[in-house]
Amino acid sequence: MASTPILNLPPAAPPPEPPKAGIAPPPVRAARKRRSPAKILLWAVLLAATAIFIYPLLWLLSASFKPQSEVFDNRLIPQTPTVANYVEIWNAAPLALWMGNTVLVTVLAAVAVTLSSSMVAWGFSYYRFRGRNALFFLVLATMMLPGAVTLIPTFLIWNALGQVGTLTPLWAGNLFGSAFYIFLLRQFFLGLPRQIFEAARTDGANDWQLFRHFALPLCKPALIVTLLFEAQAAWTDLMRPLIYLRDSNTFTVPRGLKAMVDQFGFAGNWHWELIVTASVITTLPMIVLFFLGQRHFIEGVATTGVKG
Incomplete structure (x- = not known):
């Protein structure tokens, strides 16, 4: 006489296959953290401070590509851009x-x-x-x-x-x-x-x-x-x-810029486009160094x- 099984269990599942070599398991996405108002305010303050500190450099760079009449128009994008200042400054002073x-x-x-x-x-x-x-x-x-x-x-x-x-x-x-x-x-x-x-x-x-x-x-x-x-x-x-x-002939850059300020001013006709161009040329090495x-x-x- 055949015996009846006590428990009617389902068939066992096959063992999981080992991961194939060179295939990484799928990444688990981390839940996005909510940005608190304090953190947003901090980022806003940092961006504002960055803009304040970088604006003079951007203005200086922009002014070096402007003619004399447009140096102080406060446009970051020159209306009539020119590279003549960079050519003229090398001829005007032993930079x-x-x-x-x-x-x-x-x-x-x-x-x-x-x-x-x-x-x-x-x-x-x-x-x-x-x-x-x-x-x-x-x-x-x-x-x-x-x-x-x-x-x-x-x-x-x-x-x-x-x-x-x-x-x-x-x-x-x-x-x-x-x-x-x-x-x-x-x-x-x-x-x-x-x-x-x-x-x-x-x-x-x-x-x-x-x-x-x-x-x-x-x-x-x-x-x-x-x-x-x-x-x-x-x-x-x-x-x-x-x-x-x-x-x-022994002047350094700051001393030379001071001499240029004294030289290029006559009867109120200041050539500030040359001064700012020389300032850009002499500022770039320090930026690269840092x-x-x-x-x-x-x-x-x-x-x-x-x-x-």
């Missing part, structure tokens, strides 16, 4: 020579202050000696002195050395470091693990090798920040060129001052 002088001063000033400030900052951060903190506070105290206080003594020193009228006073002072950059780099050095340098010293590295092969590569973002800051300061500096430069170093700049600002 290439001025830019060459500015590049030379900028490179020497940025490299000199970066190397000298990093050496001083490394000494204040790594070595332990009596009076270290007091000496460091004395260095920081020099930042409290207005620049006008040291203008005359500095001029007398360079005049005694026979360097007035040359480019040397515009960059050679950076060989002695800068209090601001010393503070910035010191804070970065303090965030580096000291065990790295102790291990390197155990392996036989001397003081210079510790600084050259370990400290400098580890603080690359801070060094790039210092280079960018000083490059911008040297490129746009007008006060020192006004004091030390006499011959137009775009190239933007990643390192943000990284250096974000990590500088974080002490480990």
Whole structure:
């Protein structure tokens, strides 16, 4: 006699097939988050601030393509665009020579202050000696002195050395470091693990090798920040060129633009179309420089001052 099954179960389903190689499972859509009014307001404020900051640059660029009669019409799109200003400015002033002088001063000033400030900052951060903190506070105290206080003594020193009228006073002072950059780099050095340098010293590295092969590569973002800051300061500096430069062959870009403002104005007939064109040409290198170093700049600002 045949036995009757106790449970009437459905047939078992076949096992799922394994996913084929090279085929990713379908993505799961995340639910869209609702944008809060506060976030929308924040974006609106940021866009408005961006427009305010970028408008002068757009106006300058637009004015460089306008004839003299339309420079101040406040149109971002020129009514009668022209490139004659870019041709005329090269014939009206030795702009290439001025830019060459500015590049030379900028490179020497940025490299000199970066190397000298990093050496001083490394000494204040790594070595332990009596009076270290007091000496460091004395260095920081020099930042409290207005620049006008040291203008005359500095001029007398360079005049005694026979360097007035040359480019040397515009960059050679950076060989002695800068209090601001010393503070910035010191804070970065303090965030580096000291065990790295102790291990390197155990392996036989001397003081210079510790600084050259370990400290400098580890603080690359801070060094790039210092280079960018000083490059911008040297490129746009007008006060020192006004004091030390006499011959137009040694003019830098800011000093040359000041000379152009004085030259192209006669009986109220100002050639502002040439001034704004020269300003555009001399502004573009700084924009390109900051775009190239933007990643390192943000990284250096974000990590500088974080002490480990």
